[in-house]
Amino acid sequence: MDTITLCNIKLYAYHGCLEEETLIGSDYRVDVKVKADLRKPAATDILEDTADYVLINQIVEEEMKVPSKLLEHVARRIADRILHEIRMVEQGKVKVSKINPPINGDVSSVSVNYSFTR
Template sequence: MINIVEVTEIEVYAYHGCMEEESRLGGKYLVDVAIETDFSKSAATDHLIDTIDYVVIRRIVMEEMTIRSKLIEHVGYRILKRFQNELGNVIKSRIKVRKLSPPIEGTVKEVAIIIEG
């Protein structure tokens, strides 16, 4: 059985970007996570240890988002690798990192990257 655990709109204030002002001022980010897994065991046992814990997902995202990167692609890749290395029973992950109100010319609500693996 294939199932998906989602945690959406994890809100983070972080300091990513290529411009020096982004390293000083920071900005708001939203991170969406979808992890494909098999939670038939946890559905049967009703034990947290038998599934992927939402709290751990959020913790990994928050830890990686605090490490400054020039590119959100880099941050997203680090999050994906942590999921693969630290969470049990991951079949596939999808991470979307959205940078709100990016400092680019014109009015842009957000920019985003999506990484799957």
């Protein structure tokens, strides 16, 4: 199984359990890795034959715009849309990181890693 990886997608979003998190927002980083058989697009050189990383990035941007309390929920929505919209994807991982989380400590980020499979 081959992989396509999007690293360090930077976004500003409004996720969190605290009211101020949904009002003020914060910086996020998302990484996505999908697995699919890439032999056909490697041979044909046709965009429609592959798991288009532009579409994956668009899915991430759109789902990150929908406020959620939990990063787990956001990651699952991203994974579900990838599986629904890109049929050749068999499995993957989504990592959603909140930069400088409000947890009363010197922590640069917190992350949720969510694995998915068809």
